[in-house]
Amino acid sequence: DFSPGAQQVDLRGLGPNHTLVLVNGRRIADFPMPFKGRSNFTDVSNIPLGMIERIEVLTGSASAIYGSDAIAGGVNFILKKKANGTTIDMRLGTTTEGGGDSFDMSVASGFSRGNFNAVYSVELQSQTPLWAYERDIQDSTQDGPTEGSRIARRAYLRTDYNDDYLDPGAATCEALSGQ
Known part of the structure; x- marks a missing residue:
């Protein structure tokens, strides 16, 4: 999506x-x-x-x-055009293996004074990302199902506007080789 x-x-x-x-x-x-x-x-x-x-x-x-x-x-x-009390809605979620937590809370209320009616809502959302490295099946491509799918991660790939590879230099590669 x-x-x-x-x-x-x-x-x-x-x-x-x-x-x-x-x-x-x-x-x-x-x-x-x-x-x-x-x-x-x-x-x-x-x-x-x-x-x-x-x-x-x-x-x-x-x-x-x-x-x-x-x-x-x-x-x-x-x-709603008129508040009929205060409504609190709260949803919590997580994954079975942990990570990816989510929290959503909304409060809707209002008040009336004669012909004047005010309705308001406040909403709070919080989501923790779930990263691929947090799951064994997605931690790298080295455990891919076919030999062609087992490629090195491209975490440090740099390209220019035309998608041409930019060589970072031997010193940069040497510094990152332990990863």
Whole structure:
């Protein structure tokens, strides 16, 4: 996936670029990177869960009304207009072998004074990366399944703009040879 950190809505398996995503009946901006490097889509991961009142799903094609991005249907996220208490949502995650920990907490609340209503949400996210060297199966290419896949790591490869190899010099190579 070439869209890190994004969550997309894909109705009927036609791709997220054919599902219309609305927030309170209005289109939201496309994610700045294309989905799988090919098509535009909208990211729904930035909508705080505590702010959602309901989700409406239009399962039939709505392309005649909304355009080609609604061929598979549409999803409308309706946000709260009044706070009905305070909502705290917390998610923790880790891998079975450790590393890659994640933490996500959101608090949604608000207040009313006469005809004035204010609703707010605060969200905290923390993710620890999981590096390939932390797993035996990916720690190097020396344990690859075929002889052709067993190549040295290219951690210090330097190239120029034309992708031509830049020789760092014998002294630099000698200093790094122990690795």
